Each structure stands twice: as structure tokens, then as C-alpha cells.
Amino acid sequence: MLQRDSTDGQQQNKFFRKDYKYMEETRSFYKIHTMYRSWEKAKAKCALEGARLFYAEDENEVDVVLDHLNNTQPTFGWVYVGISSHLAKGVFKTIDGVAVRDVYNVWGPGEPNDNNGEENCVILRRDGTLNDEKCSNRYPFICKKTLQSLKWNEECNTPYLGDTLEEAGYAVWGGGQPDGGENERCGSMFYDGTLNDIGCETHKCFFICEKYITPHLVDDKINEVQN
Known part of the structure; x- marks a missing residue:
């Protein structure tokens, strides 16, 4: 897809996706998923949407997100967050590798307790406390996209901006095109x-x-199939 606007056009408009809500207080977009999923599937779903499984960076963000949760899903007692101890038992880190001590980490009483040695994932309770949980349990979750990270990229789920058409190797326009019609900022092919x-x-x-x-x-995949 071709794109004629600037790379920060979406940042200026503060728009990510229609199903995400922008919060000015945290300069981020959020989506509450009401379909219960395991922690891994929740993480994968957020990634497919171009976002990441939410975790709070500070107390302010917890307050903002919980207020939004209370206003839209008042029956939810907790949601999955992007914190786990998958890499080392008992060592909790965010999905992008930040130690939990460096982000919001107010645990509930006696938590984390790793009940039965099976609790490697984390939920955020309505009271603002964290609790470790079994990763296969299904819970609602929240996806997050920061305004700062919002940019055009090469994945097919969003438009691409980078090379000029000449640099990309193909710039054959139809007759009279581009004509710069009203709001014609994307590209198509006849x-x-x-x-x-x-x-x-x-x-x-x-x-x-x-x-x-x-x-x-490709070579590695072929070798894997052949072997």
C-alpha cells in the first residue's frame, strides 16, 4: 500500500484503530478484550493487532486503566497483564524484558505465592494489586499501544511509508495520476x-x-521438512 502522508500522521490524529481508546493521561491506546483467553493467547492476540499485552508502568497508569475498566466492564474482577516468570522461576519480567521492580508492582497480600508451583503469569485485580496465576487459566485482558510507538511499518496490517516509488522500483502512474483529489492520500493499482x-x-x-x-x-525450513 502507498501512503502520501507524513510518518507521524497517525500520531498527530491520535488514532490507532477504531476499536482502541486513546487516553491522554498516558498518551496510549487501550482495548479491553472481553473474550477470555489464556495468557499466551492473550499476548498473541495483542501482537496480531499491532499492540502488546498491557502492564502498568506506574500508579498513574493503573488509575487511568482501572477507571476505564470500571466504566466499561464493571463485572470484571481482574485482567491479564504482560508480566510473567517464564524465563526464570520466580523472576517476574514484563513481556519486553523489564524487571517488575522497575514498573508498577503492588502485589496483593502474600503474593506472588506460586501456588502448586504453577503460577507463572500475572493478573491485575480491580483493587489495583497484582497476583500470580496459572497461565492456562482464561481471563479477560487489555492490549496497549503507546502513541510514541505509533508509526507506519512494513507489516501488511498497516500502511507502509519509507522508500519513494522510484526507490522501490515501480512508479508507473495511470493517466492523469496522481491527481491529488480530496483526501486521496493512499495508493491503489488499476x-x-x-x-x-x-x-x-x-x-x-x-x-x-x-x-x-x-x-x-527458507533453506532452514526446507531442511527441517526434509529431515
Whole structure:
């Protein structure tokens, strides 16, 4: 997909996805998932949406998120957060490798207690305390995307901005294109292979996803199948 706006266009508009809510207090977007999932599946779901499983960085963020949770899902007693002790038993870290002591870490009384030696994941309770839990238990969860991290990238689920068309190797426009029509900031391709600028929100089109795979990964996969 082609994109003609600046790389921080979404940051300026404070928009990530329609199903995410922006909180000015934390300069981040959040989505409460009401379908219960295991910790691993919750983490994977957030990643598929271009976000990450939420954990609170400080007390202010806990207050903001719990207030949002209370207003929208008042029956939820707790949610999964992006903290676990998968790498080393009893050593809790966030999903991006930050020690739990360096983020919000107010544990409930007697927690973490690693009940039956099976509690490697963490939930956030409505009272603002953390508790370790069995990772296979299913709970609701929250995904988070920071405003600072919001940018165009190469994954197919978001538009791409980087090389010019000439640098990318193909810049054959259709007749009279690009014509810079109103709000035509995205790119499309005619059936004859020529390019056209088009409104990003006003048209629904077919699309193609592409992901580059380095040759050595292909070779490794072939060897794995053959062996």
C-alpha cells in the first residue's frame, strides 16, 4: 500500500484503530478484550493487532486503566497483564524484558505465592494489586499501544511509508495520476498495472499482503521438512 502522508500522521490524529481508546493521561491506546483467553493467547492476540499485552508502568497508569475498566466492564474482577516468570522461576519480567521492580508492582497480600508451583503469569485485580496465576487459566485482558510507538511499518496490517516509488522500483502512474483529489492520500493499482491515488477511508478495495522472507530462513525450513 502507498501512503502520501507524513510518518507521524497517525500520531498527530491520535488514532490507532477504531476499536482502541486513546487516553491522554498516558498518551496510549487501550482495548479491553472481553473474550477470555489464556495468557499466551492473550499476548498473541495483542501482537496480531499491532499492540502488546498491557502492564502498568506506574500508579498513574493503573488509575487511568482501572477507571476505564470500571466504566466499561464493571463485572470484571481482574485482567491479564504482560508480566510473567517464564524465563526464570520466580523472576517476574514484563513481556519486553523489564524487571517488575522497575514498573508498577503492588502485589496483593502474600503474593506472588506460586501456588502448586504453577503460577507463572500475572493478573491485575480491580483493587489495583497484582497476583500470580496459572497461565492456562482464561481471563479477560487489555492490549496497549503507546502513541510514541505509533508509526507506519512494513507489516501488511498497516500502511507502509519509507522508500519513494522510484526507490522501490515501480512508479508507473495511470493517466492523469496522481491527481491529488480530496483526501486521496493512499495508493491503489488499476487492473492494467498502473498506479492511482485514492481516498484511504472512502473506498473499499481488494488488497494483497506481502512479507519478505530471507533466503536462509527458507533453506532452514526446507531442511527441517526434509529431515
